[in-house]
Amino acid sequence: MTADVLRMSAAEAAERVLAGDLGAAELFSTYSDRIHQLDDRLGAFLWTADEPPTQDGDAPLGHVPLAVKDLFCTEGVATTAGSRILEGHRPLYTATAVRRLAAAGAPMLGKTNMDEFAMGSSNENSGYGVVHNPWDPERVPGGSSGGSAAAVAAGLAPWAIGTDTGGSIRQPASLCGIVGLKPTYGAISRYGMVAFASSLDQCGPLTRTVSDAALLLRHLVGHDPCDSTSLGLPEEVRLPSRTDLKGLRFGVPHELGSRAEGVETGVGEVFDRTLDRITELGGEVVQVGLPHAPHGISAYYVIAPAEASSNLARYDGVRYGPRARNGTLLDLYERTRAEGFGDEVKRRIMLGTFALSAGYYEAYYGRAQRVRTKIADDFEAAFDECDFVVSPTSPTVAFKLGERTGDPLAMYMADYCTVPMSLAGIPAVSIPAGLARPGDGSGPPGGLPVGFQIAGPAFSENGLLDASFALEQALAFDTTAAFL
Amino acid sequence: MISRDQVLHVARLARLRIEEEEIDRISRELSSVLDHIEKISELDLDGVPPTSHVIHVENILRPDDPRPSWPAERVLEPAPDPAGGGFRVPTPGQ
Numbered sequence: 028m029t030a031d032v033l034r035m036s037a038a039e040a041a042e043r044v045l046a047g048d049l050g051a052a053e054l055f056s057t058y059s060d061r062i063h064q065l066d067d068r069l070g071a072f073l074w075t076a077d078e079p080p081t082q083d084g085d086a087p088l089g090h091v092p093l094a095v096k097d098l099f100c101t102e103g104v105a106t107t108a109g110s111r112i113l114e115g116h117r118p119l120y121t122a123t124a125v126r127r128l129a130a131a132g133a134p135m136l137g138k139t140n141m142d143e144f145a146m147g148s149s150n151e152n153s154g155y156g157v158v159h160n161p162w163d164p165e166r167v168p169g170g171s172s173g174g175s176a177a178a179v180a181a182g183l184a185p186w187a188i189g190t191d192t193g194g195s196i197r198q199p200a201s202l203c204g205i206v207g208l209k210p211t212y213g214a215i216s217r218y219g220m221v222a223f224a225s226s227l228d229q230c231g232p233l234t235r236t237v238s239d240a241a242l243l244l245r246h247l248v249g250h251d252p253c254d255s256t257s258l259g260l261p262e263e264v265r266l267p268s269r270t271d272l273k274g275l276r277f278g279v280p281h282e283l284g285s286r287a288e289g290v291e292t293g294v295g296e297v298f299d300r301t302l303d304r305i306t307e308l309g310g311e312v313v314q315v316g317l318p319h320a321p322h323g324i325s326a327y328y329v330i331a332p333a334e335a336s337s338n339l340a341r342y343d344g345v346r347y348g349p350r351a352r353n354g355t356l357l358d359l360y361e362r363t364r365a366e367g368f369g370d371e372v373k374r375r376i377m378l379g380t381f382a383l384s385a386g387y388y389e390a391y392y393g394r395a396q397r398v399r400t401k402i403a404d405d406f407e408a409a410f411d412e413c414d415f416v417v418s419p420t421s422p423t424v425a426f427k428l429g430e431r432t433g434d435p436l437a438m439y440m441a442d443y444c445t446v447p448m449s450l451a452g453i454p455a456v457s458i459p460a461g462l463a464r465p466g467d468g469s470g471p472p473g474g475l476p477v478g479f480q481i482a483g484p485a486f487s488e489n490g491l492l493d494a495s496f497a498l499e500q501a502l503a504f505d506t507t508a509a510f511l
Numbered sequence: 512m513i514s515r516d517q518v519l520h521v522a523r524l525a526r527l528r529i530e531e532e533e534i535d536r537i538s539r540e541l542s543s544v545l546d547h548i549e550k551i552s553e554l555d556l557d558g559v560p561p562t563s564h565v566i567h568v569e570n571i572l573r574p575d576d577p578r579p580s581w582p583a584e585r586v587l588e589p590a591p592d593p594a595g596g597g598f599r600v601p602t603p604g605q
Binding site: 354357364368374378381 | 513517518520521522524525526527528529537540541543544545547548549550551552554556559560561562563564565566568570571572573581585586588589590591592598600601602603
């Protein structure tokens with residue numbers, strides 16, 4: 028296998044396979060071999076498929092193998108959601124998203140590491156070890172889809188899927204220098220996704236190019252009788268082709284812009300330069316307001332833990348997973364959960380249980396739900412003034428392993444720019460826009476990746492991907508630069 | 512500030528066993544996060560409806576037709592202690 032095949036986008040590889048110029052089995056073993064040789068440096072994979080699947084002719088995704096976040100249930104294949112409480116658990120069924128992509132010709136290459144139950148922004152909350160950022164192994168890949176992002180950025184997978192509840196696709200994509208898309212809430216079925224916060228969780232692609240993201244999205248969306256909140260998209264996902272941004276207005280909210288609180292200077296500079304590229308491509312940059320966005324973190328860290336405290340009640344050692352022995356039924360519940368959950372998951376269960384408890388419900392959960400309404404209203408008003416809202420994806424470049432593990436609130440602030448879109452249920456993409464040094468000037472001399480976030484109204488995926496594609500071509504960021 | 516008693520109360524509600532030496536740390540961490548969250552108490556939210564589901568859709572119902580389901584032995588495959596076609600658990604307590 029030549030290096031140029033490895034460096035092709037997944038869409039290009041699919042074309043080559045379908046044209047008969049590249050063998051699907053060969054493509055599969057190339058990636059599989061690379062995982063076996065190189066993944067001990069990354070820690071991105073928790074399981075890999077042994078053999079290339081039997082290919083049967085034409086398939087729109089060209090038999091290009093897919094890395095799957097370990098949050099997706101896969102029949103007969105261990106699915107842990109990064110938690111020790113599901114160690115060795117083999118689900119009885121496969122998630123709709125995985126099933127759809129396999130049917131379209133993207134067989135599973137492996138399952139990827141993640142923050143436990145998708146709770147985290149650094150992948151350090153995994154029960155199965157940390158994941159290293161391929162740009163600098165001393166740094167985090169972001170989270171919670173950290174394994175999927177690191178695998179794609181390191182060239183250990185052609186493409187991947189993850190899930191995003193408050194930024195868990197976009198933030199690791201940003202920190203690893205790849206493309207990550209969180210679709211409109213409801214675009215993709217959540218059936219078979221281990222639930223974290225059901226009103227926010229959404230599946231999406233992590234890829235090296237915008238076109239790859241569009242291609243995966245096309246085969247992911249659709250109503251699923253097994254998820255009554257799934258809607259699909261109103262029109263078929265098109266492969267993006269736009270080369271300019273003429274007639275499009277990009278709104279910069281000062282609350283999330285380059286000079287917002289906590290945004291590193293280098294990140295702000297890359298963001299401002301990207302705005303210049305938008306103007307060069309014929310787009311118009313306008314100022315908009317999202318006055319309630321700064322309260323997004325507060326609302327999110329009530330709503331998501333509240334939903335999680337309910338969703339995670341099912342892990343009690345009775346029906347699946349390991350069980351703590353001896354004692355009464357209450358002992359069984361309390362010990363199984365104390366031994367099986369990690370610190371961050373316990374923290375969020377406690378936070379959510381507190382927010383929903385008698386006497387505090389209205390002050391926390393009730394108010395947070397009203398803030399959520401205000402944030403959605405802010406976006407609606409902003410989209411009267413512009414086609415897309417843009418911001419840095421993450422206030423900082425990849426931070427060092429261990430840097431924030433002692434300070435939960437500092438970790439939560441990593442989601443500052445991504446949480447508002449999640450609360451509003453709107454689609455948002457992160458594309459790599461450049462490199463910057465962190466605030467303290469540490470890290471590789473060339474800098475670390477900075478993501479540019481573009482958000483559109485609900486169901487605007489086609490327009491969003493088209494605009495992202497035009498900008499991606501102009502930015503010409505090399506998403507293979509961190510290949511191992 | 513979340514008191515030790517509140518930590519223990521919430522832990523019991525959540526069915527999480529907390530060790531004595533963890534209580535102060537948990538109390539400190541929860542308090543720090545809740546202090547930040549409490550900024551939303553400054554907002555005027557009178558008359559603002561709550562949002563629990565962000566995309567406006569009506570219930571989608573399927574016809575209530577009986578369909579086959581998995582056999583009990585299949586559902587019990589991942590269980591830590593299956594017995595007699597069910598999930599065995601210890602006594603609920605004295």
